[in-house]
Amino acid sequence: MSISESSWLKFGLFTVGLGQSFVFVLVPPLARELGLTEIQTSLIFAISALAWATTSAFWGRASDRYGRRNIAILGLVGYAVSLIALITPLFLAERNILSITLLFPALVLGRLINGLVGSATRPASFAYVADVSSKNERTLKFARLESSFLLGTVAGPLLGGFLFLITKETPFYVFSFFAFIAAVGIYTKLEPTNKNESKNSNSISKIRWYSNTVWPFLAFAAVLSLCQSSLLQSIGFYITDLFGNSPDILIMISMTFALLSISTIFSQYIFTDAFPIDNYNLIFFGTILLVFAYFTMAFYPRISIYYLSIIILGFGFGMTRPALASSLSLAQNPDNQGSAAGYLGSVIPIGHMTTPFIAMPIYSINPSYLYYFSSILCIGLILFIILHPVIRHIESK
DSSP states (O other): OOHHHHHHHHHHHHHHHHHHHHHHHHHHHHHHHTTOOHHHHHHHHHHHHHHHHHHHHHHHHHHHHHOHHHHHHHHHHHHHHHHHHHHHHHHHHHTTSSOHHHHHHHHHHHHHHHHHTGGGHHHHHHHHHHHHSOGGGHHHHHHHHHHHHHHHHHHHHHHHHHHHTTOSSHHHHHHHHHHHHHHHHHHHHOOOOOGGGGSOGGGSOOOOTTSTTTHHHHHHHHHHHHHHHHHHHHHHHHHHHHSTTOTTHHHHHHHHHHHHHHHHHHHHHIIIIISOOOHHHHHHHHHHHHHHHHHHHHHOOOHHHHHHHHHHHHHHHHHHHHHHHHHHHHTSOGGGHHHHHHHHHHHTTHHHHHIIIIIHHHHHHOHHHHHHHHHHHHHHHHHHHHHOHHHHTOOOO
């Protein structure tokens, strides 16, 4: 895989990270300011996540049959359109052009585009990397691809905050434009690589989500998704509720997302590149860090402890996510890399789907209870790692 090819692919995920992080920074407080409740705001993301979960496996299989490049481009175009469709209702409602009663369904529709079509980019991208990487370097390659997305999540609040000074809509239009550029670059530079493009689709052996080499990783990813999604969707509310008197609320929220992403990227570099650790230990010790961080965050509701816990969470997610994706990929044959990536992509949004019904009601009782709950879930994951034979005998990096 040449530098130009990998750079365009990584830039595509970088642009996705830009918009995804800034959406979580701006949309929740702005939507609440316009009259939507926390549950309604979470539902906007939950409905999109449901669409993402429904279509991600389909796009993964489609990339096996029709090419990684084509499906990745389609996803980027869908993501770019969704950004414009999401900010436009907020823009119109603020100026009393759009009725508040129509704001919620309009936001759902805008975000839904991302779930239906934007979900294509990730499985196609990771399947492409699986096609061109050896087993020994799979974890490292996946970590670098994941880091591109995370760099976008770091830059999103920073660049978005600067563009926000122009207008609230400017960041969304700029990030959308970047995604179109990435799509053009991938189209012109990325060469077809997966072997299945030249095969009859009926000849491709299929895996299912319940296959023995698939479902344990999906179960782990689903629980991890709930822990992470409930954190992401509660950050804006948590900081506003605890430190609402501060005039720098948006800066504090942006700082939280930046710390989480930077620590995740740093963790991935340290433990997959500089001092590589095998996949089992990455998942096991990464989950232990998550337990500690969630418990500390709940027990000490102070901003300094909160930021420290966020950094530790970043380390935990930085260790578990690439190792989980790599382990799932290594357990499959070359014909099913797209399908495996698609199945994983389909369970990652489960957290966003269930957060309004599980996490936010717990948060509404007491914000700290949510983080205690996440800590308990991660303890369950540790037991699953130790007891389940497929997870316990993960193939090393």
